[in-house]
Ligand code: G3D
């Protein structure tokens with residue numbers, strides 16, 4: 001009887017868990033963005049000082065409860081040597097957030113190539129893509145429209161997937177909420193094709 005009840009209890013308290021990868025070149029603002037998400041969506045999260053984030057070697061993770069589900073974030077190191085590790089996570093993820101540094105004109109091409117590789121991966125076919133032109137608070141950076149234009153040549157390989165492009169400031173938090181709300185609705189809508197994991201916490 002106990003096992004039956006505890007089994008039922010587990011069944012009804014289980015939460016759908018979805019995972020989003022945060023990708024982009026090193027220095028794009030991925031870790032700052034993740035910290036901003038945690039600060040905005042996690043109750044009682046005091047967080048890191050956003051100005052004191054150091055280069056990520058390895059992986060930063062975070063999870064939030066939103067729209068009745070749990071959304072996990074994996075912020076993978078962006079350095080060239082670490083990019084080869086990205087596809088190990090592809091099969092288990094439900095969404096991709098790709099962060100672009102709008103102030104780094106010199107690395108636009110490199111960033112585009114990195115995105116090209118991500119979206120052409122079979123393991124990520126059909127996965128929603130949130131494209132972020134970050135650092136919009138910086139004076140003299142490319143505007144979101146300009147970044148969008150530069151990245152428009154990648155779109156053919158974006159293929160059949162939902163895609164939202166947004167200008168944001170991970171540091172100030174501008175534009176962050178809307179992207180996350182969009183993402184969670186998309187992953188839930190695609191649950192038949194890419195089912196969530198389940199967990200009790
Ligand atoms: P990464 O995880 O993609 O490698 P980080 O990038 O989050 O470590 O950020 C790299 C640098 O960019 C950090 O500055 C960080 O403060 C800055 N940054 C991230 N997002 C923004 C943003 O929206 N606006 C501005 N102005 N800066 C941002 P430092 O100086 O610590 O290297």
Ligand code: MG
Nearest residue numbers: 030031055056
């Ligand atoms: Mg980092």
